[in-house]
Amino acid sequence: MTTLINEEARKKAIETLREELKRLEEYYREKIDEMDARWNQERLYIETLISTLMYAEKPEDIMKITCFGNIGYCCGLEKDCPMRNIVMEILNIPEEEYKEIKELFGLALIYPDKRAKLKEFLKELVQK
Numbered sequence: 001m002t003t004l005i006n007e008e009a010r011k012k013a014i015e016t017l018r019e020e021l022k023r024l025e026e027y028y029r030e031k032i033d034e035m036d037a038r039w040n041q042e043r044l045y046i047e048t049l050i051s052t053l054m055y056a057e058k059p060e061d062i063m064k065i066t067c068f069g070n071i072g073y074c075c076g077l078e079k080d081c082p083m084r085n086i087v088m089e090i091l092n093i094p095e096e097e098y099k100e101i102k103e104l105f106g107l108a109l110i111y112p113d114k115r116a117k118l119k120e121f122l123k124e125l126v127q128k
Contacts, residue, residue, distance in 0.1 A: 049083070053090075062090050076102060 049065045056062045063071050066083050071091075074084040077099055088098060108114040 053086075059091055062087055072105070 052064050053062065063069060066074055066087055071084060071087050075081055077095055088095070108118040
């Protein structure tokens with residue numbers, strides 16, 4: 001009686017599938033290791049921000065959690081930024097005021113005579 005099942009082909013198929021399983025396992029273990037490393041990096045970053053906020057004594061200390069350490073360098077409100085938003089909330093900076101000051105500051109920078117006045121005003125403001 002002739003068998004309809006090719007035993008050699010079956011064994012080969014099983015071996016091929018086992019090799020594929022091993023390949024997939026390696027691939028996903030690598031991805032998990034990458035994600036784990038990324039998670040540790042992000043966790044340390046967030047813990048550093050929390051620590052900075054916990055021990056901040058001045059507004060300048062609070063601003064250190066922003067990308068460039070100063071809210072003046074932050075993006076406009078059209079871009080989502082959790083760090084800028086946290087600083088604005090802690091320092092009681094309303095969105096409309098932030099937007100208005102950013103626009104005025106931007107305009108002052110493009111006019112040389114306004115830059116000098118702005119620089120003088122800001123120096124006086126910081127010294128008070």
